Amino acid sequence: MNAAIQKTMKNLSKNGITARWAENDAEALAILKEYLQPGDTVAVGGSVTLDELGVLPLLRSGAYQFLDRYQQGLSAGEVRGIFLKSFSADVYLCSSNAVTEDGELYNVDGNANRVSAISFGPKSVVMIVGVNKIVPTLKDAILRVKTVAAPRNAKRLGLSTYCAKAGRCMSVDQHCGEEMAKGCHADNRICCQYLVSAKQRVNGRIKVIIVNRELGY
Numbered sequence: 001m002n003a004a005i006q007k008t009m010k011n012l013s014k015n016g017i018t019a020r021w022a023e024n025d026a027e028a029l030a031i032l033k034e035y036l037q038p039g040d041t042v043a044v045g046g047s048v049t050l051d052e053l054g055v056l057p058l059l060r061s062g063a064y065q066f067l068d069r070y071q072q073g074l075s076a077g078e079v080r081g082i083f084l085k086s087f088s089a090d091v092y093l094c095s096s097n098a099v100t101e102d103g104e105l106y107n108v109d110g111n112a113n114r115v116s117a118i119s120f121g122p123k124s125v126v127m128i129v130g131v132n133k134i135v136p137t138l139k140d141a142i143l144r145v146k147t148v149a150a151p152r153n154a155k156r157l158g159l160s161t162y163c164a165k166a167g168r169c170m171s172v173d174q175h176c177g178e179e180m181a182k183g184c185h186a187d188n189r190i191c192c193q194y195l196v197s198a199k200q201r202v203n204g205r206i207k208v209i210i211v212n213r214e215l216g217y
Helices: 003-014 025-034 048-053 055-059 076-086 113-119 138-156 162-166 170-175
Strands: 018-022 041-044 065-067 091-094 098-100 105-109 124-130 193-197 206-211
Touching: 003 018, 003 098, 003 206, 018 025, 025 048, 025 055, 025 124, 025 206, 041 055, 041 076, 048 055, 048 124, 065 076, 076 113, 091 113, 098 138, 105 113, 105 138, 113 193, 138 162, 138 170, 162 170
Parallel strands: 018 206, 041 065, 041 091, 091 124, 124 206
Antiparallel strands: 098 105, 105 193
């Protein structure tokens, strides 16, 4: 664990966010299980990280009441219903687009279901992040989304946005990428809602498991 990670974990704790270190995937899953009780209602935000760690099979094991947004055949209305039920979940699982060394969590959404649940609703929020998502400052977090997270996710989802084609937000060329909300005007733009989670009023509601490898975008 290098100095930047130690600083990040210390400042997360100062902000009332529980920070845990996992040396590998197995340790990350073991820590996650500590935060899940049999019968808990569990929901998830869209996350490549959770896929890469094999979290979904765990949630589908029958031990939990999983609000499964990925069930085949769900209508748009049924998916929205799951998003709404997620606000009263016992545990909400997701990743973070970036984590700053100052102990801030930076997340950007298109639909806002994930950033809304991070902010309020679920009793417990557990984020799993790879070391690739740790950045020095909030400015670096903003730039990371514009040059890494948003372009890769937009391409993965088959969206017709500038970033999906160019590999970066158009604001990087026009405004150096420093202005948080600047970007394209595509109808399916992936960056619409912006959330910075700093000092938390409910100590320990948000937990961050940092895994010693690259995960997700």
